[in-house]
Amino acid sequence: MVCRSFLWSGQAYSSKPSNISWKSSCCEKKEGGLGFRDILTWNTAAIGKYVWAVATKQDSIWIKWVSSVYVKDGEWWEYQPNNSASWYWRKICETKEVLKQYYTIAEFSSMSCYSVKDVYQKLTGPKPLVHWDHMVWNRLNTPKHKFICWMAVQDRLQTAARLARIGVCSSPNCLLCDQQEEVHDHLFFACPYSKRCIEEIKSWVGFHTTHSGLQILISRIGNSHQTKFRRQVWYAALAATVYSVWRSRNGSLWDKCIPTVHSTVTRIKQIVRDRIRSVMPRKVSRKDSLWFLTL
Numbered sequence: 001m002v003c004r005s006f007l008w009s010g011q012a013y014s015s016k017p018s019n020i021s022w023k024s025s026c027c028e029k030k031e032g033g034l035g036f037r038d039i040l041t042w043n044t045a046a047i048g049k050y051v052w053a054v055a056t057k058q059d060s061i062w063i064k065w066v067s068s069v070y071v072k073d074g075e076w077w078e079y080q081p082n083n084s085a086s087w088y089w090r091k092i093c094e095t096k097e098v099l100k101q102y103y104t105i106a107e108f109s110s111m112s113c114y115s116v117k118d119v120y121q122k123l124t125g126p127k128p129l130v131h132w133d134h135m136v137w138n139r140l141n142t143p144k145h146k147f148i149c150w151m152a153v154q155d156r157l158q159t160a161a162r163l164a165r166i167g168v169c170s171s172p173n174c175l176l177c178d179q180q181e182e183v184h185d186h187l188f189f190a191c192p193y194s195k196r197c198i199e200e201i202k203s204w205v206g207f208h209t210t211h212s213g214l215q216i217l218i219s220r221i222g223n224s225h226q227t228k229f230r231r232q233v234w235y236a237a238l239a240a241t242v243y244s245v246w247r248s249r250n251g252s253l254w255d256k257c258i259p260t261v262h263s264t265v266t267r268i269k270q271i272v273r274d275r276i277r278s279v280m281p282r283k284v285s286r287k288d289s290l291w292f293l294t295l
């Protein structure tokens, strides 16, 4: 409920502009979503099992009954119910009409067993995969960092530039430096404040790169020839930095005070250490364990 009211506006929640569309959230994590299912489409896929059962003449009393009472000698794929048919039967026929847009009768009847999940995927269609899901949903990330990173990587946080564009606030300038427009790239990587934070954190975990930008850094970590554990630690440190910069920026707005770079960096290190200690993977090499202890 909290997530819903945060992401989407509505009379029951608030009138603020929505952060991200329902459609963008309603897909697999590897496709950039939150792993939610579109329940209406799932429902259609689930009812489709009855359409399939009639089409393949499954051996059940219910099939025999609807065949003799409704379909009779007609062709099921072309069958239309009359007005006196019951509500549930008309619903099944409506679902058949939806499925006809995606399958031919031959394709549909040739399924040896019915999978709601497969039909759901056919109805929702293929979506391009994203390269950043491993970073955002990394097990070593603190849960609230995952969510802010998921928003940040898609440029969907309510930055001052975004709010000024839709007329919610008067200045588009960065709340940390007041020098540039507060767009995602500036706020997290180009702003003098965040630049110092990210440089200190990169050197802390031994991630040496001159590149900046969330998507680029995620790719660099993903393509690095490090062990899985080190990549996960780097991801967790990057996620914690993004979250903490966002927190400092919000502190400037709500509390009129910005934590020093030193205190933010100290906090990030502490959070990352504590989180990783609490969810330490079982299979970590001795070398990596010793390296982590030095952090």
Ligand SMILES: [Zn+2]
Pocket (backbone or CB within 6 Å): 174, 175, 176, 177, 178, 179, 180, 186, 187, 190, 191, 192, 193
């Ligand atoms: Zn700035």
